[in-house]
Amino acid sequence: MPPYFDHAATTPLKPSAGQAITGHSGLANPSSLHGSGRRARLAADSARARLAAAAGADPSEVIITSGGTEADNLAVKGLYWQRRGEDARRRRILLPGIEHHAVLDTAEWLETHEEAELVMIPVDRDGVVEIEALAGLLAEDPEAIALVTVMWANNETGAIQPVEEIGRMCAEAGVPLHTDAVQAFGSVPVSFAESGASAMAISGHKIGAPVGIGALLVRRDVKLTPVQHGGGQERDIRSGTLDVVGLAAFAAVAEEAVDSLSGEAARLSRLRNRLADVVGPLEGVTLRGPDPRARPEKRLPNNLHFTVDGAEGDSMLFMLDMAGFDTATGSACTAGVPRPSHVLLAMGLSEEEARGAQRLTLGWTTAEEDVEALAAALPGIIDQAKQAGLAASRRQ
Missing domain, CATH: 3.40.640.10 (Type I PLP-dependent aspartate aminotransferase-like (Major domain))
Structure with missing residues (x-):
């Protein structure tokens, strides 16, 4: 897979x-x-x-x-x-x-x-x-x-x-x-x-x-x-x-x-933080939820969630999919429904901010090379998604 x-x-x-x-x-x-x-x-x-x-x-x-x-x-x-x-x-x-x-x-x-x-x-x-x-x-x-x-x-x-x-x-x-x-x-x-x-x-x-x-x-x-x-x-x-x-x-x-919770949590946290270090500094990107590096105890060890200004989450998902990565914009139980996340709206985000969401969650199949490949691909794909969002807004 x-x-x-x-x-x-x-x-x-x-x-x-x-x-x-x-x-x-x-x-x-x-x-x-x-x-x-x-x-x-x-x-x-x-x-x-x-x-x-x-x-x-x-x-x-x-x-x-x-x-x-x-x-x-x-x-x-x-x-x-x-x-x-x-x-x-x-x-x-x-x-x-x-x-x-x-x-x-x-x-x-x-x-x-x-x-x-x-x-x-x-x-x-x-x-x-x-x-x-x-x-x-x-x-x-x-x-x-x-x-x-x-x-x-x-x-x-x-x-x-x-x-x-x-x-x-x-x-x-x-x-x-x-x-x-x-x-x-x-x-x-x-x-x-x-x-x-x-x-x-x-x-x-x-x-x-x-x-x-x-x-x-x-x-x-x-x-x-x-x-x-x-x-x-x-x-x-x-x-x-x-x-x-x-x-x-x-x-x-x-x-x-x-039985393996402590060791696996440490492994996944390290891999997740590698991705956070890549996307966090990018222009227009905001990490959502408790900062995984500053307050790791407040967040699941395998979860990274961010929004991109001016981009559509679905656009990023499809671009990542074409590049060979399975990701999500939010809950799979509402996949395919074109509406902003109710979670992000409850957190005080506007509908425009919430539309640019992307969720990355790691697990037992996640290997170091998978993370490195995604880390290399993310900056370019995020930039493409921002450009696509900008072009779409100009057509409206």
């Missing part, structure tokens, strides 16, 4: 995932009572325990889903319906405008169809939640708050949120917190137990497992209204036949990612 700089969208399947898939491909339905079913159940229980350990959770807290989007929907809808059912005053959902569409669109659906009131938590120019503003919102009328949802790390800018501090604030206010940790899990230290969150979403294909497997971690004392109904699997929160093969692969790569 060409040099791949879109690991935030999907990371190629890791060998450990392939081995797990091969080793578990003959398993039966784990809900069946015969011997084959019991063997499948044992395999599922083992994988669940390994995944839980990697995420800092108890196995009983792991609810298997088809991925991050389902996990986010289950958390936001489930918490809202449960809390609203217990007290009709609980209509407010507090969230920042930088959330992934799996959370943001779910909240907007609840606003349209279920009388939810969305309250936006301000973020600063780096896309980090303003803690004092959140404290004020929590104190305003905590009895009317259904839930707070704040992503652990942003999928576009790589900005890491102070989740543990937010978790403490929400606990003091008696309000459940959901966090979308899809980008954070496997890239930075993540512990569900230490986060203070009531629910946390993670996904397999971001760390090298197959697409179609994820999990929602839910504390045992937290009640969720199910989104789907059926056989009562997964604590009756998420009915459906358990994907044992996918779960085994997810557990294998999760263990591998957590």
Whole structure:
């Protein structure tokens, strides 16, 4: 495959995932009572325990889903319906405008169809939640708050949120917190137990497992209204036949990612900073999110995001694609939609500034020579994109 700089969208399947898939491909339905079913159940229980350990959770807290989007929907809808059912005053959902569409669109659906009131938590120019503003919102009328949802790390800018501090604030206010940790899990230290969150979403294909497997971690004392109904699997929160093969692969790569996290984060940070050193000084280029060299602890180690004045992000993407590099302008979940990033707009950028975005995300397949090749190509391609944008503006 060409040099791949879109690991935030999907990371190629890791060998450990392939081995797990091969080793578990003959398993039966784990809900069946015969011997084959019991063997499948044992395999599922083992994988669940390994995944839980990697995420800092108890196995009983792991609810298997088809991925991050389902996990986010289950958390936001489930918490809202449960809390609203217990007290009709609980209509407010507090969230920042930088959330992934799996959370943001779910909240907007609840606003349209279920009388939810969305309250936006301000973020600063780096896309980090303003803690004092959140404290004020929590104190305003905590009895009317259904839930707070704040992503652990942003999928576009790589900005890491102070989740543990937010978790403490929400606990003091008696309000459940959901966090979308899809980008954070496997890239930075993540512990569900230490986060203070009531629910946390993670996904397999971001760390090298197959697409179609994820999990929602839910504390045992937290009640969720199910989104789907059926056989009562997964604590009756998420009915459906358990994907044992996918779960085994997810557990294998999760263990591998957590075990190698420190060394891999250092490697990817170094490679990412090499690209930052190349594009940062270029005229008209602005690095977005926390500066990866000045405040590395505030940013995912594999993420570089920048905007180019007067250029179109799609133009840069296609030029890089023609040069043999896979990159992104933002979330792959909205790819092909010609509109500025809602994340950048929430950070205070104008639509014109936000249109010139480019995201580079590295991963386990990224080699030194890939980075050096991209570093050599970027200045010329950025200049071409600026010239193309200038020419287009003159034609209007």
